[in-house]
């Protein structure tokens with residue numbers, strides 16, 4: 001338990017500048033000096049602007065040709081293909097004619113189903129910190145630590 005540098009009492013300590021030196025003191029003793037790290041109400045702890053570089057996902061430009069040629073390779077007509085996707089034929093038609101890019105979730109589905117690449121990240125992802133699936137890390141493990 002840390003104790004106050006001035007009076008030796010334990011408890012909540014703050015860093016205060018007292019007579020030229022920075023000490024860890026209790027709140028009572030802090031009044032004799034200048035508190036260094038008191039929380040400042042209304043001010044963010046870190047003034048650094050937030051910079052998130054979330055990679056923007058986009059459907060590749062030639063999605064129409066990719067989907068169409070792959071569907072044809074699989075000998076599926078638009079109707080069967082639409083059923084497979086659980087989507088409307090009109091959507092398949094719109095995608096294949098290049099009038100309507102599939103939304104990312106559908107594009108992902110198409111990628112898996114057709115084994116083609118339809119989604120690209122606009123920004124390069126720097127590092128992937130994916131939790132390995134099935135690693136066995138549970139909330140219980142977390143609480144044990």
Ligand SMILES: [Zn+2]
Pocket residue numbers: 004005006007008009025026027028029030
């Ligand atoms: Zn004290």
